[in-house]
Amino acid sequence: MATFTAVKNKTQTASAMANVMQYVTQAKKTMLDGKWLVTGNNCVAQSSYLEMLTTKRRFQKTDGRQFYHFVQSFSEDDNLTPEEVNAIGVELAQHEFPDFEVLVATHIDTDHLHNHLVVNSVSCVDGRKLHQNAADLQQHRKTNDEICIAHGLSVLEPPQKRSRKKQMRPGEYQAGLRGDSWKLDLIHTINEALEYVDDRESFIEFMGNEGYQVTWTDNRKHITFTCPNGRKCRDSSLHDETFLKENLEALFAYRQATGFRPRTLEPDEGWMGELASGLVQLGRSIEQSNDLPPLPSPPTWTDSKQRRREALKKLAMGQKLSSGQNQSWQSAMW
Secondary structure: OEEEEEEOOOOOOHHHHHHHHHHHOOHHHHEEOOEEOEEEEOOOHHHHHHHHHHHHHHOOOOOOOOEEEEEEEEOHHHOOOHHHHHHHHHHHHHHHOOOOOEEEEEEOOOOOOEEEEEEEOEOOOOOOEOOOOHHHHHHHHHHHHHHHHHOOOOOOOOOOOOOOOOOOOHHHHHHHHHOOHHHHHHHHHHHHHOOOOOOHHHHHHHHHHOOOEEEOOOOOOOOEEEOOOOOEEEHHHOOOHHHOHHHHHHHHHHHHHHOOOOOOOOOOOOHHHHHHHHHHHHHHHHHHOOOOOOOOOOOOOOOHHHHHHHHHHHHHOOOOOOHHHHHHHHHHHO
């Protein structure tokens, strides 16, 4: 069973691309019995970085996005050899990025074999710029599944399509009672997006592909959705606390920390129920681990007023001051 995910590389410079390529081609991750499990599609692996830069300069497209980074992971149950995994990665690169230079590096240093694909953002054939969105990612995953099936590998079950005959969630039910069909469609689209995305950028991109504009900024308390019909709606008007800005931010943070798998159907208890149960399990595992930080030591008094109060109390009780307290008392008197 192979999964295909996109890696978010916010820094898009030539040096950032070089750093990613240097990381994915490390010998300790890609060497097996003296064989380097790195292959280039439309380029030579050893000179892939220079070839990608040359392509950008040849077509005068050296600014903007420099590269795309994807990971193709395989299950231990697939019983594939590292060479087979690399070949499948190259096959996917040839099918999905036929006119682009792609570096395919197979990592063997983890429990599961996986490929890193670094794709040049400029075509080496006609110089067109590569643009990727949520729909493109779904197409890559579909192709990945088809390749896996052709090689006799298992694939993830596709999510069941939602039917209006199924039981409505609280938000959909309330919208239905109010007769807000456009709001019902919005809620349905948001729920569908949450099956695939794990961060704010992907969420906004998915909604945009469905015709919805999303205004989600740090300096605004609410998320505002602009529907295809021009109607605007705040997150607080969707009759479900899951869609509130702070709750979506918490959900995405949890997914980023725990490795969310795309195409996950909503659990019966809802997305926030999944978040709550996941955080409880995470807290319990931390409690049971032996890596808990030591408790802080009790603070020691350093305030001169406190020391003077203690010295005065001793004098009042007829006790003798220590040498340190005596010096502090004398200095305070002067």
